[in-house]
Amino acid sequence: MSLEWDSRSKADEVVVEHFHSSAVEFIAFTSSLLDSRKDKDRLYGQLLKELDKTSAEFLDFWNTRTDWSFTFLFNFILPCPYFHDVELFLEKISILSDPDFLYHFFGESISKKQIIELIKDPEKLKSAEDTIWWETDEKKAAMHDVLKNLPDFRNNFISLLLDIYQSRTSKNELATISNGAQESIDKVKSIDMEPLALAQYIMGKTFRRISLYQMYYYIPSYFFAANRIRIFDTKTCIIIYGVDAPLVDYRKKSAELELQLKALSDRNRILILRMLARNKEYGAKIAEYLGITTATVSHHLELLKKAGFVKEEKVGTIKYFSYNQEHAEATLKQLQDFIKPKL
Numbered sequence: 001m002s003l004e005w006d007s008r009s010k011a012d013e014v015v016v017e018h019f020h021s022s023a024v025e026f027i028a029f030t031s032s033l034l035d036s037r038k039d040k041d042r043l044y045g046q047l048l049k050e051l052d053k054t055s056a057e058f059l060d061f062w063n064t065r066t067d068w069s070f071t072f073l074f075n076f077i078l079p080c081p082y083f084h085d086v087e088l089f090l091e092k093i094s095i096l097s098d099p100d101f102l103y104h105f106f107g108e109s110i111s112k113k114q115i116i117e118l119i120k121d122p123e124k125l126k127s128a129e130d131t132i133w134w135e136t137d138e139k140k141a142a143m144h145d146v147l148k149n150l151p152d153f154r155n156n157f158i159s160l161l162l163d164i165y166q167s168r169t170s171k172n173e174l175a176t177i178s179n180g181a182q183e184s185i186d187k188v189k190s191i192d193m194e195p196l197a198l199a200q201y202i203m204g205k206t207f208r209r210i211s212l213y214q215m216y217y218y219i220p221s222y223f224f225a226a227n228r229i230r231i232f233d234t235k236t237c238i239i240i241y242g243v244d245a246p247l248v249d250y251r252k253k254s255a256e257l258e259l260q261l262k263a264l265s266d267r268n269r270i271l272i273l274r275m276l277a278r279n280k281e282y283g284a285k286i287a288e289y290l291g292i293t294t295a296t297v298s299h300h301l302e303l304l305k306k307a308g309f310v311k312e313e314k315v316g317t318i319k320y321f322s323y324n325q326e327h328a329e330a331t332l333k334q335l336q337d338f339i340k341p342k343l
Helices: 022-034 042-050 053-065 070-076 086-094 098-105 112-120 122-127 137-148 150-166 168-176 182-189 195-203 250-262 267-276 283-290 294-306 325-339
Strands: 015-018 215-221 228-232 236-242 310-315 318-323
Touching: 015 182, 022 042, 022 070, 022 086, 022 150, 022 168, 022 215, 022 236, 042 168, 053 137, 053 150, 070 098, 070 228, 086 150, 098 112, 098 150, 112 122, 122 137, 137 150, 150 168, 182 215, 195 215, 195 228, 195 236, 250 325, 267 283, 267 294, 267 310, 267 318, 283 294, 283 318, 294 310
Parallel strands: 015 215, 215 236
Antiparallel strands: 228 236, 310 318
């Protein structure tokens, strides 16, 4: 006899939440503004004027000595899950231990063991295996400076982020979108899928690494544009998606296209359309052309008519059929747009 049961207890029930996050929006705003590094950008120039000297100098180091993106801040969401309080989120980052800070800073791509060794002796970086963080001499030199002056780096890093958050530029921009995410939330909530399937659907792929997640958070972001990101550990799966590409249930659209294409999945029906594209014809003439019975032709015409590829017109007692070119072109365009949407 075999037994099967659900190993989850009531305490392990899956939590699913959809909400807008000020911390996530701040990260998205900061990365979208600073990663572009466009001095001529109005907002960027405006922000630079509001930064104090220390923050401005640190940002200059960041821009000139590294190619790091501020999107890495999303890596701190899991250890510091303060979604609705930016200052508390930054405070919690500031009190992480040095190994934990760098572990999440590097997106968990460097082991804690190696991080601890590098903190103790930054000179070991010279013999360390290359990674994207120090694959060139310039990157190694910058990382060496970070490791050698880690307390100052961390303090200046948090000070810069606080300066940005407390700036008029940031406050004004974040205030304009505070109520703009609800439509995206409603659309995602309306998609009838299990939490893991919904997460994969939003990301547009099947996850290679999954767990029995206890918490799923779906968070829209205005400043994250049309991007998608998944942040996860063994218990939590966070999906952040940009509101610039509102989600729709493509399963429904694919089913509609399937019906359209099924109407074309017969060589006789394709030959009928080829014939009707030249002239209007009646059933008996089509049957004679194809060498099949009028009953079979009637069946094919009915399917093509239901799918919209054929129009019917009655002249006296005879039904004439014609090719609906407009509908056929629209269907082909929908198929192309569905398979390869314009970005």
